Amino acid sequence: MYKTGILNSEISKVLSDLGHTDKIVIADCGLPIPKGVKKIDLALTFGVPSFETVYKTILEHMAVQKIVIANEMKEANNSLYQLIKGTNIDTESVSHEEFKHLTSSTVAVIRTGEATPFANVILESDVLF
Template sequence: MKKTTLLNSEVSYVIAKLGHFDALTVCDAGLPIPAGTQRIDLAVSKGIPGFMDTVRAIAAEMEIDSVEIAEEMRSASPALHEELLAALRRLSEDITVTHVPHESFKANTKNSVAIVRTGEFTPYANVTLKSGVVF
């Protein structure tokens, strides 16, 4: 059995395959997932698992270079937006954060290696994590 925080084998496998700048999206229960993009569906029921719990578990195993967030998250879900930014700052002050319109965010998810769907019901609870390198 794995010792690290992230126990989900599918998510772990995807992270192990990522190269520099490859993208992995973590989304709420409602984000449309493009055809042809791998879906890792963790959603069990409303709020389970939560967005931030999932992001923290993934971030414990993934080297993150930058992230993309929908602009709308700032105004629609300000507490979650600040919690996400604080968690990213705790990982590294060097993580670049880019805000884009939600429609652009959704279109950009087609470039993700995989999308991890949570049970989160908070509006705009989505983030695309772009892989860094450990050397």
Template sequence: MLKTGILNPQINSLLARIRHTNTLVLADRGFPFWPHIETVDISLIDDVPQVAQLLAAIQQNWTIGRIWMAEEFREHNTPETVSRIATLAHPLAIQYEPHVQFKLRVPHAIGLIRTGDTTQYANMILESA
């Protein structure tokens, strides 16, 4: 039985299958469903869990090479929220792009993990290092 780290077997399986330069989407509760992308839905109630919590958990045992988010995340959220994500991403600099461009990356992802996050544009794409 797992005692530490991510306990969800679906997430562990998905993370184990993502290789160098493959991508993973961390999504908020409103992110559209993509039928051809393996999706693990861990949403419980509003804001449980949040994308930031998922990012923090994944970083414990998974090497992230790049992170993308929508520019709109910075425009629609408080400086504190933006700073919290930037701090979690450190030392990586988040690459911001228009939401339309961001969504063009999604079909290339190996998987998607949906959270209960209600933070606007909290979605991110992680590239494995």
């Protein structure tokens, strides 16, 4: 049995298979998920699990070189924006419409129970060397 790390087998598999520049999404419970993109649904109820819990856990186990957010997060969800800016990872912001378009080229979307506006990020995989 897996002793440490992420216990969710689907997330563990996706992270293990990522190559340099592959992308995943951590999403709130309202973000549309494009057809053909793997959905890993963790949502139980509104707020559970929270975006922050999932985001911090993924960052512990994934080498990330870039984060993409929606411009709208800065005003509509400033506390989350401040959390993301505090990671010291290169961050790009695009319109929410562009963000939704970009999700179609990701490996997977991890859907949380988060129910606050624009609580979505695209994480671009880095290399460890």
